[in-house]
Amino acid sequence: MSTASADQRSPSLLDASCEAFVQDLAALSPSAATAWGIPGYEDKLENFSPAYWDAVADRTREMIADIDAFDDCTDDSDDDDDFDDVDHVTAETLRDRLCLELDLHHRLEYYRQLNNIESPVQTISQVFLLMPQDTEEQRELIRARLTQVGPALAGYQESLSEAAAHGKVAAHRQIDEVINQCENLADSGSLLEHLGLPADCPEVEAAQRAFGEMADWLSEHLGPHAPHEDAVGRDRYELFxxxxxxxxxxxxxxxxxxxxxxxxxxxxxxxxxxxxxxxxxxxxxxxxxxxxxxxxxxxxxxxxxxxxxxxxxxxxxxxxxxxxxxxxxxxxxxxxxxxxxxxxxxxxxxxxxxxxxxxxxxxxxxxxxxxxxxxxxxxxxxxxxxxxxxxxxxxxxxxxxxxxxxxxxxxxxxxxxxxxxxxxxxxxxxxxxxxxxxxxxxxxxxxxxxxxxxxxxxxxxxxxxxxxxxxxxxxxxxxxxxxxxxxxxxxxxxxxxxxxxxxxxxxxxxxxxxxxxxxxxxxxxxxxxxxxxxxxxxxxxxxxxxxxxxxxxx
Known part of the structure; x- marks a missing residue:
């Protein structure tokens, strides 16, 4: 049965488990919740610390265990607990994605991630672009989330430090790029001053300071350990x-x-x-x-x-x-x-x-x-x-x-x-x-x-x-x-x-x-x-x- 013909299909146990998985991920990763359109987390940010990444990995392992448990119960009978064709596609896709994510986690790839387009600095700054700013209530959520920028960047520093202790540091070129992005976010006129709040309000200024401090930390603490070689090699590249x-x-x-x-x-x-x-x-x-x-x-x-x-x-x-x-x-x-x-x-x-x-x-x-x-x-x-x-x-x-x-x-x-x-x-x-x-x-x-x-x-x-x-x-x-x-x-x-x-x-x-x-x-x-x-x-x-x-x- 293709999903195109599944209009009358009732949600399965696997569907329910996926629903719970997403809700748990939303609670762990508020920026992702905003991107997905799941309400209730607009005043929060994940802190990108090792504990955060480990919590996501633990929940991912639980989800894989759920898939295996449901699959073990599937047989050739017509029981409601059995996988149908849609469930089989879901299970195969879940195993593919989640096992790769755990492999990346095991190799500390999430701890070390830093580049000019898709890493925590961009996630933290760009989530504000998805937030409406028309009403006072909406602006208060932006104000509350801005207070989380400093702790999020501090947690990110912990992950980068832990990865660096294992010799896993982004190339110097990427660190320079992210330093420039952080400095731009800290400067007058940055996107943080265009979120519907006064540019001189304490929350905007605190977030700008946090990005400025992040730029300094990258320069002083991570930059000296960064390789100048851009190539990641065949082993890492095959996984990516x-x-x-x-x-x-x-x-x-x-x-x-x-x-x-x-x-x-x-x-x-x-x-x-x-x-x-x-x-x-x-x-x-x-x-x-x-x-x-x-x-x-x-x-x-x-x-x-x-x-x-x-x-x-x-x-x-x-x-x-x-x-x-x-x-x-x-x-x-x-x-x-x-x-x-x-x-x-x-x-x-x-x-x-x-x-x-x-x-x-x-x-x-x-x-x-x-x-x-x-x-x-x-x-x-x-x-x-x-x-x-x-x-x-x-x-x-x-x-x-x-x-x-x-x-x-x-x-x-x-x-x-x-x-x-x-x-x-x-x-x-x-x-x-x-x-x-x-x-x-x-x-x-x-x-x-x-x-x-x-x-x-x-x-x-x-x-x-x-x-x-x-x-x-x-x-x-x-x-x-x-x-x-x-x-x-x-x-x-x-x-x-x-x-x-x-x-x-x-x-x-x-x-x-x-x-x-x-x-x-x-x-x-x-x-x-x-x-x-x-x-x-x-x-x-x-x-x-x-x-x-x-x-x-x-």
């Missing part, structure tokens, strides 16, 4: 890759595949540039020409947000009831500017009750005032519809078929980001890049994701560069990215540091898309229509691609 992709990957084959993809995409770009500007114009010169073309320019964040919103709304109107079944309550997305200014573009899903809408965030680096629609149109499809907004919203709205853990907690980048890249490709197939300029932008995005595979695996596994006898390092990776993308320097720096500090995550996009493309090809060859494939595949929520393939093709 398995976690992010959701399936085991032949890393050496994937590296060669990434390079082949780059060659093929560059050839397509060359063809478009020849048509636009002639054979004497290089691809990079074409990028510059398009950047200077006023038809593709937006000026200021106001124009950017208006264009994002108009484009996202148009995609929803076009695709609903044609290529996708989009519920009415998901035909709304908010586009916003993230004041953190890190350079990232991301999506935050709706709350579980859909009272908080899905949001597309653009974190504009300081000083950037011009934006180029030829390059970024595909990003709106990636983050919105048919990308993350449709994918995550559809899972959230399926309260009959998916339990709370599968709806709001489980997220496998190979599945999720792979889908978003598949969505970009689908929009190209559907004719949304009939303008050669925006199609060049779409191919630039595809080329970036293929470059990520080569860069990430190349650096962290110490592979030889495509031409020559030296091995990958940050310097070569930077020049390689510059040669293979249209990113400006600010975004390129952010992206490169992200790959170096978050190993295995970036390749999961292209590797996941590869799996989605293969699955669609097999499913449609068996007679499944495109809309049926989309609706059925998305009905499972985020699960390992190998498991999804087994469900779709059985």
């Amino acid at each position: 890759s398995r976690y992010f992709v959701g399936d085991a990957v032949d890393l050496d084959e994937a590296y060669e595949w990434g390079l082949e993809q780059l060659h093929d995409i560059a050839a397509e770009q060359r063809q478009i540039v020849d048509g636009l500007y002639g054979p004497d114009c290089s691809i990079r010169q074409a990028f510059r020409a398009l950047n200077n073309d006023e038809r593709y320019q937006l000026h200021g964040t106001g124009e950017l947000v208006e264009w994002m919103q108009r484009t996202a709304d148009g995609a929803i109107a076009d695709l609903a009831d044609t290529h996708f079944s989009i519920p009415e309550n998901l035909r709304r997305i908010e586009c916003r500017i993230d004041p953190a200014g890190t350079g990232g573009i991301y999506y935050t899903p709706p709350s579980d009750d859909l009272s908080r809408p899905g949001r597309m965030w653009w974190s504009v680096p300081a000083g950037q005032d011009t934006f180029h629609t030829w390059q970024e149109l595909t990003t709106v499809y990636h983050e919105g519809v048919p990308g993350h907004h449709l994918q995550l919203g559809q899972a959230l709205s399926d309260t009959a078929g998916l339990n709370l853990w599968r709806r709001v907690v489980c997220w496998i980048p190979g599945h999720g980001e792979g889908w978003a890249l598949y969505a970009e490709k689908l929009m190209d197939e559907l004719g949304y890049h009939s303008d050669p300029a925006t199609r060049l932008g779409y191919l630039d995005a595809q080329r970036l994701r293929a470059a990520r595979v080569a860069v990430d695996i190349g650096v962290h596994l110490g592979k030889k560069i495509p031409e020559g006898t030296t091995v990958w390092d940050a310097s070569f990776a930077r020049s390689f990215l510059r040669d293979n993308t249209a990113m400006d320097d600010a975004n390129l720096t952010f992206e490169l540091n992200r790959y170096l500090g978050w190993p295995g995550q970036a390749p999961s996009y292209a590797l996941g898309q590869r799996m989605w493309d293969s699955l669609r090809e097999e499913a449609t060859a068996r007679g499944m229509s495109l809309r049926e494939f989309h609706d059925t595949a998305l009905s499972y929520g985020s699960i390992p691609m190998s498991l999804l393939r087994a469900q779709i093709l059985r």
Whole structure:
């Protein structure tokens, strides 16, 4: 029984156990509760100490024991306690995710985590962006949570110190990046001063001081122990890759595949540039020409947000009831500017009750005032519809078929980001890049994701560069990215540091898309229509691609 046909299914014992698990995780991790839309914890923050990580691991072990106990009771009879098909998918996904999380915990990976995009400093600061600030009651919750910033950062220091005692410290580059982020949060005008409270209120000032003290602590106590080597090595990388992709990957084959993809995409770009500007114009010169073309320019964040919103709304109107079944309550997305200014573009899903809408965030680096629609149109499809907004919203709205853990907690980048890249490709197939300029932008995005595979695996596994006898390092990776993308320097720096500090995550996009493309090809060859494939595949929520393939093709 697929979850798509489970409308009348009653919650099972495993579903109930998952519900309790999520509620316990919400109590342990209040920032996650806010992200999931689970109320009651808005005035709290987890402290990221070793005791916190150990408590999460203990609860995870209990959940695995519950799965095993339920599974042992399952037989071939028709008892209500037996696993049905939905439970089997849930159990397999739980075991995959939770066992990997415990492995990471055992290796102290959570204690030591520190990078420029996904570690406690970013979690602590960005959770405030998800909090409404319209009423006095809402502002009081923000005020209360701000008082927890200092203890949360102090607990984080304990974890970093414990990891350092075992010789596990993030690379110097990542520490420098996080120091800069902490200093920015401590400075006047930081996002902490835009939360609906007076900038000089004691709670804002205390939080800013705490980030400033965190920057000093990192510089004085952790920095001196940090290695300058960015590569994490094959052993750690294989674990990270398995976690992010959701399936085991032949890393050496994937590296060669990434390079082949780059060659093929560059050839397509060359063809478009020849048509636009002639054979004497290089691809990079074409990028510059398009950047200077006023038809593709937006000026200021106001124009950017208006264009994002108009484009996202148009995609929803076009695709609903044609290529996708989009519920009415998901035909709304908010586009916003993230004041953190890190350079990232991301999506935050709706709350579980859909009272908080899905949001597309653009974190504009300081000083950037011009934006180029030829390059970024595909990003709106990636983050919105048919990308993350449709994918995550559809899972959230399926309260009959998916339990709370599968709806709001489980997220496998190979599945999720792979889908978003598949969505970009689908929009190209559907004719949304009939303008050669925006199609060049779409191919630039595809080329970036293929470059990520080569860069990430190349650096962290110490592979030889495509031409020559030296091995990958940050310097070569930077020049390689510059040669293979249209990113400006600010975004390129952010992206490169992200790959170096978050190993295995970036390749999961292209590797996941590869799996989605293969699955669609097999499913449609068996007679499944495109809309049926989309609706059925998305009905499972985020699960390992190998498991999804087994469900779709059985």
